Amino acid sequence: MTVDTEIIDDAYALDSGLIEQVLLAVEHQSQPELLTIFAELHEADIADLLEQLHSEDRRAVIQLWGDELDAGVLTELEAGVRDEIMAETPHQVLADAVRELETDDVVYLVEDLDEAQQEKLLDSLDTADRVAVEQSLQYDEYSAGRLMQREIVVAPQHWTVGDIIDFMRSTEDLPDVFYEVIITDAMMHPVGTVSLSTIMGAKRDVRLTDIMKEDFRTIPVDQSQEDVAYAFNQYNLVSAPVIDHNGRLVGVITIDDAMEVLEDEAEEDMRLLAGLGDEELSSRVWETAKLRFPWLAVNLLTAVIASMVIALFTDTIEAIVALAVLMPIVASMGGNAGTQSLTVAVRAIATRDLTPANAKRIVLRETLVGLANGIAFAVIIGLVGYVWFGNAMLGVVLGAAMIVNLLVAGTAGILIPIGLDKLGADPALASGTFVTTVTDVVGFFAFLGLAGALLL
Numbered sequence: 001m002t003v004d005t006e007i008i009d010d011a012y013a014l015d016s017g018l019i020e021q022v023l024l025a026v027e028h029q030s031q032p033e034l035l036t037i038f039a040e041l042h043e044a045d046i047a048d049l050l051e052q053l054h055s056e057d058r059r060a061v062i063q064l065w066g067d068e069l070d071a072g073v074l075t076e077l078e079a080g081v082r083d084e085i086m087a088e089t090p091h092q093v094l095a096d097a098v099r100e101l102e103t104d105d106v107v108y109l110v111e112d113l114d115e116a117q118q119e120k121l122l123d124s125l126d127t128a129d130r131v132a133v134e135q136s137l138q139y140d141e142y143s144a145g146r147l148m149q150r151e152i153v154v155a156p157q158h159w160t161v162g163d164i165i166d167f168m169r170s171t172e173d174l175p176d177v178f179y180e181v182i183i184t185d186a187m188m189h190p191v192g193t194v195s196l197s198t199i200m201g202a203k204r205d206v207r208l209t210d211i212m213k214e215d216f217r218t219i220p221v222d223q224s225q226e227d228v229a230y231a232f233n234q235y236n237l238v239s240a241p242v243i244d245h246n247g248r249l250v251g252v253i254t255i256d257d258a259m260e261v262l263e264d265e266a267e268e269d270m271r272l273l274a275g276l277g278d279e280e281l282s283s284r285v286w287e288t289a290k291l292r293f294p295w296l297a298v299n300l301l302t303a304v305i306a307s308m309v310i311a312l313f314t315d316t317i318e319a320i321v322a323l324a325v326l327m328p329i330v331a332s333m334g335g336n337a338g339t340q341s342l343t344v345a346v347r348a349i350a351t352r353d354l355t356p357a358n359a360k361r362i363v364l365r366e367t368l369v370g371l372a373n374g375i376a377f378a379v380i381i382g383l384v385g386y387v388w389f390g391n392a393m394l395g396v397v398l399g400a401a402m403i404v405n406l407l408v409a410g411t412a413g414i415l416i417p418i419g420l421d422k423l424g425a426d427p428a429l430a431s432g433t434f435v436t437t438v439t440d441v442v443g444f445f446a447f448l449g450l451a452g453a454l455l456l
Contacts, residue, residue, distance in 0.1 A: 014049055022049065026060045034064055047076035050085070059088055071097035075105045078280040083112065095124030102176060103132045104149035104257060111137060111146070136251075144228050145221040147261065148242040148251030151175035154182050155208055157191065162204030164194075177254060179238045183212050188248045190218060190241045218243045221250055225261045230352060232258035269346055272428035298433050306331075306440040313448035316456060322389045323451055326398055330447045333377060334405035334439030341366045341413025342435050346428045349421050363414050370410020374403035397454055401447035405439060412438040 018037070025033040038046055050058050050073070062069070062085055069089065074082050074097075086094060086109070098106055098121060106125070110118050110133065122130050132150035139145025153174065155164050164181055168174060181199065183192040192212030202211055217235060219228055219242045231237060232255055242251040271279075279291045310317070310327070317323050344366070348354035354362055382399030386392050416434045417427035 014045060014052075019049060019052060022053075022061060023057060026057070026064050029064065031064055031066060031068070034061070035068055038065075038070075043070060043072040044076045046070070046073045051078055051081050055084065058085070062089060067093050067096065069093055069097045071101050071109070072105075074109055075101070079112070080280050080283060082109070086113070091120060091124075095121060099125060099129075102149045102151055103129060103136065104147065106133050107136045107146060111141065139221060142225045143221065144219045144223045144225065144242050144253060145251070147225050147228060147257055148219075148221070148253045149175065149257075150251050151178075152182060152241075152249065152252050153178055153180075154184055154188075154249065155194075157183055157185060157209050159183075159208050160204060161199055161202045161206045161208065161211075164199060164208060165204070177256070178252070179254065181208070182241050182249060182252070183208055184249055190216070190243065190249050192216065193239075193241070195238075216241070218247075219253055221245070226265055228253060229258045229262040229265060233262055234352075265350065269350060269428040272426060273343070273346065273432050295433065299436075302433055302437040302440070305437060306444060309441050309444045310448065313444075313452060316448055316452040320394075320451060320455055322385075322391070322394060323448065326385060326394075327444060327447060329381060330398070330401050330405055330443040331440050333381075333402060334409040334443040335436050337370055337373060337406045338409035338413040338435040338439045339432065341370070341410050342417060342431050345414045345417040346431065349417060349427050354418070359418060363411070363418070366410045366414040367407065368410075370406045370408070370413075371403070373410075374406030377406065378402040391455075393454055394451075397447065397450045400450055401443065404446040405443040408442045409435070409439045 021037055022034065025031075025037065041049070050061065053061065058081070071094075074085065077085065098109060101109070106129070110121055113121065122133060125133065136146055136148070136150065151173070153164075153168065155167070159167075178196075180193045180195050182190050183194065185191055192209065192214050193216045194208055194212045198211050217231065217237065217240055219231065219240045221242050221244050228240075231240070232253075237255065237258070239252055239254045241249050242253055244250050276292060276295075279288050283291075313323075345354060345362075348362070378399030381402055382395035384395075385398040386395035412435050416438075417431045420429065420431060421427045
């Protein structure tokens with residue numbers, strides 16, 4: 001039985017004709033037609049569609065969408081597109097839409113607005129929601145306090161399963177999404193959690209304290225969101241209570257928010273490794289160029305350093321022209337090997353898998369891997385050099401340089417991010433540039449130095 005892999009690969013891609021349908025609805029100025037299209041799409045898919053549009057077309061779509069705007073879509077957008085849409089949306093439309101969101105999503109939308117815009121939007125919220133949002137905004141931007149939602153389902157210790165079921169059925173203020181009921185004492189200290197599945201499977205007269213989970217994890221309100229995401233991933237959490245400095249319950253974090261942070265952190269590491277700024281696909285040419293320029297300038301400086309090493313061996317290169325042909329091979333292989341070790345190190349540090357307890361073993365492993373690959377490729381490239389130029393000693397020099405550079409690449413690729421982490425810097429921030437510089441300098445120096453000593 002054959003499987004259509006193209007369908008699998010594009011399982012969650014937007015239909016190619018969808019954008020044309022939306023633009024056609026805009027051209028006809030038909031809001032019902034636009035709403036019909038959007039009604040069949042998830043909020044995240046609508047966000048993807050808006051991000052793919054040109055800014056003028058996007059503005060036209062938002063204007064036609066009008067007071068039917070779904071604020072949930074705003075929470076799924078890239079920051080640049082989100083800010084653009086919020087700036088162009090009439091205040092009343094935006095206020096009506098935001099009122100339907102949970103407090104953590106409102107915080108996400110308003111935290112980057114200027115004070116006047118923020119105050120204006122907060123004024124449109126109910127008093128309780130406004131207080132909750134303002135309290136969340138007092139916490140550091142990348143902390144659990146900003147990430148948490150204030151809507152919580154709480155039960156006292158004396159309640160039974162029947163009590164909590166009756167409460168959930170009668171109240172109108174339940175969160176849109178929640179997974180557990182948090183049991184607290186009289187001082188609002190969490191003492192246990194009960195999953196909804198456990199509640200639904202128990203009899204009405206069973207006390208919640210008899211079925212609650214007591215070995216649950218709490219999140220300090222000032223804990224970094226990176227640590228929060230790690231805890232959710234490491235311990236397979238679905239939700240976790242957030243506590244203040246006195247151990248009192250102040251909010252809850254759910255897995256969807258934690259996984260979004262985990263994705264953002266992974267994406268940030270990828271950007272930093274590539275020397276990219278906080279750019280998006282929707283960023284304009286000038287903005288993108290400005291963000292990329294600094295690290296390109298650093299790379300230019302490191303390239304000059306490598307060129308200065310080459311300049312030391314000008315006479316050797318002039319005497320043996322074949323060296324100029326073979327130099328890029330040594331440097332390129334070293335750079336790629338170093339990047340492999342670097343990627344392993346940065347990811348292992350981010351996931352807390354690389355620790356002082358196993359650092360020596362991992363460093364030794366990467367060094368030996370570099371040596372093993374160096375020897376293997378030394379044999380291959382040595383034979384290539386001999387066959388290509390008919391000079392056995394040139395093949396020996398090329399092979400020896402390959403061993404040295406891949407050995408150094410493996411070691412540098414693991415030690416540099418570890419060193420930056422020890423210094424308190426993000427190991428992804430400049431590791432790539434440093435590793436490339438080391439492998440280029442060592443590769444050129446080893447190859448040309450050996451050539452000068454053995455071939456002249």
